[in-house]
Amino acid sequence: xxxxxxxxxxxxxxxxxxxxxxxxxxxxxxxxxxxxxxxxxxxxxxxxxxxxxxxxxxxxxxxxxxxxxxxxxxxxxxxxxxxxxxxxxxxxxxxxxxxxxxxxxxxxxxxxxxxxxxxxxxxxxxxxxxxxxxxxxxxxxxxxxxxxxxxxxxxxxxxxxxxxxxxxxxxxxxxxxxxxxxxxxxxxxxxxxxxxxxxxxxxxxxxxxxxxxxxxxxxxxxxxxxxxxxxxxxxxxxxxxxxxxxxxxxxxxxxxxxxxxxxxxxxxxxxxxxxxxxxxxxxxxxxxxxxxxxxxxxxxxxxxxxxxxxxxxxxxxxxxxxxxxxxxxxxxxxxxxxxxxxxxxxxxxxxxxxxxxxxxxxxxxxxxxxxxxxxxxxxxxxxxxxxxxxxxxxxxxxxxxxxxxxxxxxxxxxxxxxxxxxxxxxxxxxxxxxxxxxxxxxxxxxxxxxxxxxxxxxxxxxxxxxxxxxxxxxxxxxxxxxxx
Numbered sequence: 367x368x369x370x371x372x373x374x375x376x377x378x379x380x381x382x383x384x385x386x387x388x389x390x391x392x393x394x395x396x397x398x399x400x401x402x403x404x405x406x407x408x409x410x411x412x413x414x415x416x417x418x419x420x421x422x423x424x425x426x427x428x429x430x431x432x433x434x435x436x437x438x439x440x441x442x443x444x445x446x447x448x449x450x451x452x453x454x455x456x457x458x459x460x461x462x463x464x465x466x467x468x469x470x471x472x473x474x475x476x477x478x479x480x481x482x483x484x485x486x487x488x489x490x491x492x493x494x495x496x497x498x499x500x501x502x503x504x505x506x507x508x509x510x511x512x513x514x515x516x517x518x519x520x521x522x523x524x525x526x527x528x529x530x531x532x533x534x535x536x537x538x539x540x541x542x543x544x545x546x547x548x549x550x551x552x553x554x555x556x557x558x559x560x561x562x563x564x565x566x567x568x569x570x571x572x573x574x575x576x577x578x579x580x581x582x583x584x585x586x587x588x589x590x591x592x593x594x595x596x597x598x599x600x601x602x603x604x605x606x607x608x609x610x611x612x613x614x615x616x617x618x619x620x621x622x623x624x625x626x627x628x629x630x631x632x633x634x635x636x637x638x639x640x641x642x643x644x645x646x647x648x649x650x651x652x653x654x655x656x657x658x659x660x661x662x663x664x665x666x667x668x669x670x671x672x673x674x675x676x677x678x679x680x681x682x683x684x685x686x687x688x689x690x691x692x693x694x695x696x697x698x699x700x701x702x703x704x705x706x707x708x709x710x711x712x713x714x715x716x717x718x719x720x721x722x723x724x725x726x727x728x729x730x731x732x733x734x735x736x737x738x739x740x741x742x743x744x745x746x747x748x749x750x751x752x753x754x755x756x757x758x759x760x761x762x763x764x765x766x767x768x769x770x771x772x773x774x775x776x777x778x779x780x781x782x783x784x785x786x787x788x789x790x791x792x793x794x795x796x797x798x799x800x801x802x803x804x805x806x807x808x809x810x811x812x813x814x815x816x817x818x819x820x821x822x823x824x825x826x827x828x829x830x831x832x833x834x835x836x837x838x839x840x841x842x843x844x845x846x847x848x849x850x
Contacts, residue, residue, distance in 0.1 A: 377493070377506060380489060384489055387486065402417045402469065405417075421469070423787045424473050424476035425476045425477070425479055426783045426787035427480065428479070430480075430781075431480075432481050432482075432484060433487055434780050435484070435776070436776055437491070437773045437775055445492045446544070451482060452485035454482070455482020456479055456482070456485075459478045459480075460479070462475035487772070487780075490758055490761070490778070490779075493507065493758075493762075494765075494768065504699075508697045634765075638760075639765060642761040642764055643761070643778045643781055645710070646782055649750075650786050652789070685747055693751050697751055697755060707827065710824060711824055711827070713752055715821045718817035720742070720746055722811070722814050727739060760827060761774065793813065794809075796812050
């Protein structure tokens with residue numbers, strides 16, 4: 367069977383847009399402590415971490431508050447405008463934060479970035495709409511994690527790239543005129559076709575003649591998920607001369623069954639969708655705490671590795687390099703071999719062991735401790751980089767309609783942002799309680815309990831039906847208003 371081509375160009379554009387997210391969220395981590403210290407808010411050094419946590423969490427709390435709004439807005443006005451708003455908001459936030467003279471302005475800057483940034487959910491939606499062939503999913507859904515590891519790129523590049531080269535994917539909004547994309551195509555044509563000016567003019571003449579004789583012909587660059595299928599009026603000999611508008615079956619079905627907002631939400635947020643969103647939130651909750659908690663002795667002991675900032679930086683850099691490598695090589699192959707559901711179930715069941723083992727690393731002989739740290743980081747990175755793409759695939763395939771993907775991914779992004787905001791705070795409180803009581807592994811053990819809950823939720827997920835194509839309906843479908 368011949369597969370449509372992988373949408374490499376659009377995935378590259380999305381990847382460049384995605385680079386802005388880690389800059390906005392994680393770019394302040396190396397210097398936020400010293401920035402807060404320079405604000406001279408407090409003389410107590412122990413309180414600086416608290417204020418730094420406030421600045422960090424302001425972004426995720428604000429992102430949580432508007433995630434659903436941006437998702438639903440993308441369902442109404444299209445994906446591209448929302449993505450561009452998010453990129454511009456990120457640029458504005460970073461600019462304000464860079465000139466922040468005090469804590470208040472810094473908090474406002476981070477909150478603005480979170481409020482205007484709905485790109486996490488909308489990007490997942492766009493990937494799902496671009497990649498409509500199951501065989502392409504493992505490759506496509508590992509591109510965004512790879513880009514997260516390459517986050518040190520200027521935000522402005524992402525904004526310009528999105529304006530010029532990002533194509534709309536919303537089924538009902540993609541046919542409208544996009545002046546930014548026209549300018550981008552013109553720039554590309556000037557760059558690539560300078561030596562072939564004569565051939566270009568001849569080709570334009572041919573296209574003009576074809577446009578006059580076949581006004582309904584699809585564009586060559588049309589995304590594979592929206593190509594005319596065998597039931598289309600264009601391929602029907604009885605309807606070839608009749609002008610027709612392609613109507614997505616999903617749109618008709620939603621209009622038929624969704625008479626009110628409450629009914630619409632109940633149809634969109636089915637049990638599989640809710641389970642996948644819950645799993646996504648639990649992953650986000652358990653992934654963030656360990657960055658702020660030292661690896662310590664179990665039971666009634668208080669100890670850690672005592673690593674300096676340089677060593678921690680080397681470890682985190684190695685972690686990023688390894689994440690980049692496995693996302694490019696290992697994750698697509700494993701996803702293709704096992705499938706998203708089987709892989710995700712295995713990961714959720716085995717995840718809790720990671721948090722049980724970590725506090726015990728300092729029991730190892732001193733010469734083997736760093737080896738143990740390396741093995742745990744490899745374990746953690748491997749699981750995390752496989753779990754997120756698997757969950758994204760399951761969420762996209764479980765959606766009752768691709769026209770509702772923006773709303774679904776918006777809720778998922780809000781859930782993850784809320785969990786990322788609360789995760790470090792709760793784990794920090796538990797770690798402080800553990801230190802006072804002599805059980806410094808308390809926060810890790812609680813993370814293990816949350817991971818067990820995630821395993822229970824993950825085992826409830828079933829193989830989704832999968833909406834990998836958006837079909838074209840005929841007149842009978844329109845009258846019935848039901849999917850085939």
